[in-house]
Amino acid sequence: MTRSLGPSAVAVTALGFGAASIGNLYRSVPDDRAMATVDAAWAAGIRYFDTAPHYGLGLSERRLGRALAAHPRAEYVLSTKVGRLLRENPDGGSDLDNGFDTPATLRRVWDFTADGVRRSLDASLDRLGLDRVDVVLLHDPEESPEPEVALRQAYPALDELRRQGVVGAVGVGSKDPATLTRFAVETDVDVLMVAGRYTLLEQPALDGILPVCQKRGISVLNVGVFNSGLLAVEWPDENRPYEYGSAPAEILRRAQGIAAVCRRHGVSLPHAALAFAGAHPAVASVVVGAGRPAHVTRSAEWFARPAPPAGLWAELVAEGLLREDAPLPS
Template sequence: MRTERLGRSSVQVTALGFGAAGIGNLYRAMDDDTADRAVDAAWQAGIRFFDTAPHYGLGLSERRLGAALAKRPRDEFTVSTKVGRLLAPAPETAHLSDEAGFHVPADHTRRWDFSADGVRRSLESSLERLRLDRVDVVLIHDPDEHWRSAVDEAYPALHELRDQGVVGAIGVGMNQWQMLERFVTETDVDTVLLAGRYTLLDQSAAPSLLPRCRDRGVSVLAAGVFNSGVLATDDPGRMYDYRQIPEAVHGRATRIAEVCRSHGVALPQAALAFTARHPAVASLVVGAQTAAQITRNVELAGVPVPDALWADLAAEGLVRR
């Protein structure tokens, strides 16, 4: 599988990355064996980039990913994790379920912390859960309401860790593009993880953020290419950006699917190809919960899509020209 370097760092990522939120029991529970088989399928398909976070399943994603990768040569894969949320034990709520969309006991609470000390503590805990002595990429996670502390405290701490060689590349991961553009413009990040803002249904990052990334030599890790599921199946689903899809958006997705079908292209195939074709995008970080989903996504990503499809979609105003 093709690999690309992140920004000016030496860190390499494969064209497809494994998004590990799913193995943190996102939306539904799974057992450890199913999670392990999903990571194995990604490895067998040539994926060597794995993205996780403490937020995903209150550390469950990191623990499962670490267990699955423990049998692999450390120099043959790239791992990214995130900082910004510290996990604090909460035995008093362990009998309840997590309220952040993950089917896990609420035996920890998430506490926002973008301080330099919080960054180091978060990374130390992540290394323990991942069973690793280093991670390759560290991303500031969802600093939407915490710009000042993220840029004044978390970013300098990561910059220092990168200078010391403790991590290979640093960046920011968000579901919006506006603040990512500020980081790209005002800091020296290597990469941004952009979730859901450059897809077949939402190209809001295209006019400004993506060109700025190109100008500044910042690599884009594109996540959420299926917009939470609506683009993941041949017939558009009903989940869009973590909630029920508005009818107008579903109608647009349905028309996109019809145009794709006229070219012999499956909707998820087009979703993968559309995002991947942008020159700013280094890797598609695609989530999956089963080995079958991983295998299918890799197969779809390997099938060429005719240029005429993009022309027809643009002619109908369904994607930006």
């Protein structure tokens, strides 16, 4: 089953693959394992793949392009992002300060100008080995030194590329609800990638961005649905990451409370997290990352299971662990 992204002709599978991990997010992933992970996603029926220049300084794009070269181009949808250009870095070193275990032979330079958008896309196509991508997203515009440039220059550049048929759909990817809401209100984006703001653990996106998307017919790509890994296991503990760091005590207690309710209903926490993440009507695809074949296969298996029982959600609401206004899986 696929769903269209807003009014565009681009349609994505309900489960997507996020390629940050095969860009060596936090730890090095061997080439053969990266290729096998993409192959496992394909075998599981995933046909939507997301990447970005930021992920491993282009490593994710290069690996994803090589892995997908074995498949007909018309059979999958691919998105990448713009806003960070990659430039030579004579200082070298490691990119771990930015979260990626890869040599820092390149450096990121913020550029949301119209020319920067075009140059970024051209460079991405070269790394991917493709002549087109289906979706282009402005990446974290709120983190750039001049966020207004993304709205006033980068978005119009993407809009023109969409009008020319160079890309099929355009949007913004961010973890900041205010930024996403502004683009949803002030532009005609097709899609927003909402990172970690609508999960079983936390649902701040219900306060603004999701209602706006529903009203305006904008699709949502829901990413970070395990809160960086805290919800990806049966029982969260202090060793599990949250928001790319350690989980505060209150957050950990809440996650364990949700896990306890899941146990009482015979449901695994990751299954419940995935089911919830895709239940909102604005969500077109739940995008999961993985650096191992078994991990993406397991996520696909959880996602394909029947929805958890209604009693689980009712108990979560009753215990104050889930907002009562959140749409529930059926």
